[in-house]
Amino acid sequence: xxxxxxxxxxxxxxxxxxxxxxxxxxxxxxxxxxxxxxxxxxxxxxxxxxxxxxxxxxxxxxxxxxxxxxxxxxxxxxxxxxxxxxxxxxxxxxxxxxxxxxxxxxxxxxxxxxxxxxxxxxxxxxxxxxxxxxxxxxxxxxxxxxxxxxxxxxxxxxxxxxxxxxxxxxxxxxxxxxxxxxxxxxxxxxxxxxxxxxxxxxxxxxxxxxxxxxxxxxxxxxxxxxxxxxxxxxxxxxxxxxxxxxxxxxxxxxxxxxxxxxxxxxxxxxxxxxxxxxxxx
Numbered sequence: 001x002x003x004x005x006x007x008x009x010x011x012x013x014x015x016x017x018x019x020x021x022x023x024x025x026x027x028x029x030x031x032x033x034x035x036x037x038x039x040x041x042x043x044x045x046x047x048x049x050x051x052x053x054x055x056x057x058x059x060x061x062x063x064x065x066x067x068x069x070x071x072x073x074x075x076x077x078x079x080x081x082x083x084x085x086x087x088x089x090x091x092x093x094x095x096x097x098x099x100x101x102x103x104x105x106x107x108x109x110x111x112x113x114x115x116x117x118x119x120x121x122x123x124x125x126x127x128x129x130x131x132x133x134x135x136x137x138x139x140x141x142x143x144x145x146x147x148x149x150x151x152x153x154x155x156x157x158x159x160x161x162x163x164x165x166x167x168x169x170x171x172x173x174x175x176x177x178x179x180x181x182x183x184x185x186x187x188x189x190x191x192x193x194x195x196x197x198x199x200x201x202x203x204x205x206x207x208x209x210x211x212x213x214x215x216x217x218x219x220x221x222x223x224x225x226x227x228x229x230x231x232x233x234x235x236x237x238x239x240x241x242x243x244x245x246x247x248x249x250x251x252x253x254x255x256x257x258x259x260x261x262x263x264x265x266x267x268x269x270x271x272x273x274x275x276x277x278x279x280x281x
Contacts, residue, residue: 013091014143016125016132020081029071029219031228033236034086035104036070037150038062039125043080046073049108050179051219059113061121061154065104067187067232069218069225083125087147091140099151103158111157124150178203179217182210183225190229191253196222227263230254234264238276245272 015034020042029048038047040056047054047062048071055075056062064070066089092100103109113121128146131139182199199222200207214222230252237248249260257272264272 013088014132014140014147015086016128017084018082018125018129019084020079022077022079029069031067031069031232032086033066033232034088035066035100036062036064037083037085037154038064038072039083039085039121041081041083041122041125043078043082044075045080045082046075047071047110048073048219051215051217054108054110056110057112059118059121061109061111061113061157063103063107063109063111063154065107067229068108069220069228070108071219083129085128085147085150091144092148093144096148096151099148099155102155103151109158111154111161113157114160117153117157121150121153124153176217178205178210179214182214182222183218186222186226186229190226190233191251194226194253226253228267230260231264231267234260234272235268235275235279238272239279248272 038056038061040058040060040062042058044058045056047056049062049064050069054062089097089100124146128143128150131143131146136142182203185199185202186194196207196211199205200210203210211222214225218225220228233252234248237243237251241248243251245260246257249255249257252260254260254263261271264270264275268275270278
């Protein structure tokens with residue numbers, strides 16, 4: 001059964017959320033245009049990232065790149081506590097870009113927090129929540145410094161993990177590289193005519209093979225992923241431009257506004273017009 005992919009576009013450059021309880025799994029896969037840090041302080045979860053399953057346990061950090069399909073599932077009904085941070089590239093300075101590349105662009109990474117770092121990481125998270133909920137002078141500067149500290153500590157944890165498990169990151173690498181190239185092509189050419197036959201010709205791969213491998217790797221079909229990327233861009237144009245719906249449809253790769261309307265409604269629950277009205281700034 002084909003997985004639906006929901007898309008989201010936040011207005012904030014930085015967002016943090018704390019949650020606890022016994023809630024259920026996410027109902028659909030989703031993707032967004034910002035980086036995500038997931039810190040599980042208590043409990044166990046399953047993370048599906050680009051079709052691959054990761055078990056996330058107490059005191060684990062998960063780093064997910066922007067525009068990557070992912071979903072969380074409950075392993076049991078035990079109490080959990082978690083923090084989620086989402087931030088955009090422009091929230092950080094140029095000096096932190098190498099941290100972003102190591103943790104997100106070269107990921108995904110699921111990193112256990114070593115015993116001597118647990119209190120430090122937890123306190124950094126709590127400080128960010130505390131500062132985020134207040135309105136004080138230089139709030140963003142303070143949050144940025146805390147986030148930078150978290151990223152630095154996390155890269156050190158990652159390097160410790162990689163020294164201990166040197167071959168962990170090499171599993172299933174050949175298939176992943178092929179699909180990574182397909183995903184990049186879709187993001188670069190979503191406004192063009194993208195089809196299974198086009199991808200097959202572009203990458204010299206059998207249509208059935210590329211379709212099956214894409215579904216196995218990402219958890220969704222090629223057309224499902226393409227539609228999610230197109231709708232994500234349509235949402236941005238609806239909120240950031242005055243383009244007409246039929247212009248936006250052609251801009252993101254649909255031949256007419258009816259096709260855009262049908263796909264947009266299916267993925268977001270709203271029509272393009274309804275979404276624009278709801279999200280006008």
